[in-house]
Amino acid sequence: MQKLTSPEYTAFSCKAAMFESELCWFDDACILDMDHFVKRLSSIKEKGVRPDLIGSIITHYASKWLPELSDDDAQKMTANVDESPESVTTSWMKKRFFVETLVGTLPPEKDSIPCNFLLRLLRVANMVRVEPAYRAELEKRVSYQLDHASLRELMIPSFSHTCTTLLDVELVLRLARRFMNLDEAVRSGAALIKVTKLVDCYLAEAAIDSNLTLSEFFALASVPPGHARAMDDGLYRAIDTYLKAHPGVSKQDRNRLCKLIDSRKLSPEASLHAAQNERLPVRAVVQVLFSEQNKLNKQILDFSGSFSGMLSPNMGLDAPARCLSKREINTQQMEVKRLKEDVLRLQSHCMALEGQIEKLMEKKKGFLIWKKFGIPTLRGNKNEEIEREANVGIGLKTPLQMRTRLVKAKNPNKWRKSLS
Known part of the structure; x- marks a missing residue:
């Protein structure tokens, strides 16, 4: 095998040797020396090393110094067992200084550090109460690549005494809004769909908390645009979980939540569950049934069209599609109008029945009160x-x-x- 002796290969070999010599200091003996790490990292940056390599150095060093930043659960457990005895205040002050210093050494390239590592770093930063400028920098970096985040790392607990929920919903709301405000050149369509699914899954987990207010749930559910959801099954699951955990939600608020769901984007399984769900208002159930009826009519029309095409003697010569005549279009429009009128009639009938039921319940309550006091x-x-x-x-x-x-x-x- 012939050995390469080109000038480019020689320069690359020299650069790799220098890089290996710069990393020789990276051992457990000097891992705790923060000043030494910052100096050596600055010298490595001056050599022109790629930002992703610098990011891997930072993540490895941070995981060694602070095992809470590692993605290995076993390493976190062993670190908690072998932790040196010291006061909680001293430990928190060290962590706060480490996080603030580490944020200052991050490369300017926003995608040089993995998103899940930034979320773990943000969790520790919120726990030890670092300066707002460092938290804002971490949130900015996380929101830039939020489509690479996992649900597990996004479920950051709330460390503020003013927040009543277990999870930091306000933090996720800020991250989602900042991601939605990015330029379309940076935020692609696939990334938007991933973030929307992530938000729906997060809502389904956060909705279990009985302290989650309706305004917080509605604000986070309204962040993704409507076209970002190909299916609304995840949003329906989150709303159903919230209504189950909050049985005292009023009828108006239930209608307001159900307006977020597009019944045309529900799968057959979700539509069947919604049609039998007693927690949903009657109007939402009627809309689901109407959407399923329209889907069924469309399938019947498609099937009849394909069947008539199969029976055609000139099947190979016919065009794959034909324009409907004006009479057929008018017939379909009249049928759709008739279906809409039927749905409106059913809605008014259901509302009238609800009013009669409420009146009967009020009369029943009054009868029980009179009977309780024994008025003859x-x-x-x-x-x-x-x-x-x-x-x-x-x-x-x-x-x-x-x-x-x-x-x-x-x-x-x-x-x-x-x-x-």
Whole structure:
């Protein structure tokens, strides 16, 4: 095998040897010397090393110094066991100084550090209360590549005493909004779809918390645009979980949440679940049923069109599609209009039934209250109404029928003997 002796190969070999000599200091003996690390890292940057290699050096060093930044759970557990005994305040001050120094050494290229590592670093930064400028820098970097984040690393707990939820929902809301405000050249369509799915999965996990307010849930669910969701199954799951964990949500708020769902984007399984879901308002269930009916009609039309094409004698010569005539278009429009009218009629009927049920429930509550206090006039009024109805019914009968009825009431045994 012939050895390469070109000038480019020689320069590359010399650069690699220099890089290996620069990394010879990277051992466990000097891992705790932060100043030494910053100086050596600056010298490596001056050599023209690629930003991704510098990022790997930083992540490796940070995981060695602070095992909480590692993605290995076993390493985190062993670090907690072998931790030297010292006060909590001293430990937090060291972590705070380390995080602030580490953020200052990050390369200017935003994609040089993995997103999950930045999320773990942001979690520690929020825990030890670093300066707002460093937190803002980390949030900016995370939001730039939020489509590479995992749900596990995104579930950062809330370390603020003013927040009532277990998870830091406000942090995720800021990250999602900043990602949506990026330029379209940076934020591609695939990245937008990934972030939308991530937000829906995060909502489904955060909705279990009973302290999550409706405004927080609605704000985070409204961040992704409507076209970013190819299917609304994830959003429906999050809303159903929230309604299950918050049974006291009013009817108006339920309608407001269900307006976020596009019933046309639900899968058949989700539509079947929504049609049988008692937590959803009646209007949302009717919309789901109407969407399924439209899908079924469309499938029937497609099937009939394909079937008629198969029966055509000139199947190979016919065009793959034809324009509908004006009469057919008018017929379809009239059918759609009729379906809409049927749906509106059903909605009004359902609303009327709901109003009657609410009135009956109020009357039932009032009857129980009167009965609880033992007011005797309630039974008297009921008997008077029954007697009044009976008198009205008797007034409609003829005198002969009234006489026969009175005779039957006085001598019932006599009528039995005569019938026998």
